[in-house]
Amino acid sequence: MTTYTITEARPKLGDIVRRAAAHQQTVITDHDQPIALVVNFSDWEDMEDTIAALRNQISRAQGVQPIPHEEAKRLLRQAAADAAAK
Numbered sequence: 773m774t775t776y777t778i779t780e781a782r783p784k785l786g787d788i789v790r791r792a793a794a795h796q797q798t799v800i801t802d803h804d805q806p807i808a809l810v811v812n813f814s815d816w817e818d819m820e821d822t823i824a825a826l827r828n829q830i831s832r833a834q835g836v837q838p839i840p841h842e843e844a845k846r847l848l849r850q851a852a853a854d855a856a857a858k
Contacts, residue, residue, distance in 0.1 A: 773798065775799040776788070777801050778802050798810040821845065824848060827839070828844065
């Protein structure tokens, strides 16, 4: 995984996006703190699916009625969109 500061990343955005398309993640930092991860979109969707499945397993183990998978995906995508809008 490659790491760049915001300043370093600006002129390399095209390269960073192409790396993401090739399933290579890039971390962007600000004042030595990681603030963003550039990741392939299909990889992100796979991560969302995994998170939803794990949440459902935890819910079942706790005796709670799990949220249907498609509903969990919708909620996760909405939360991501809400966070991006902030």
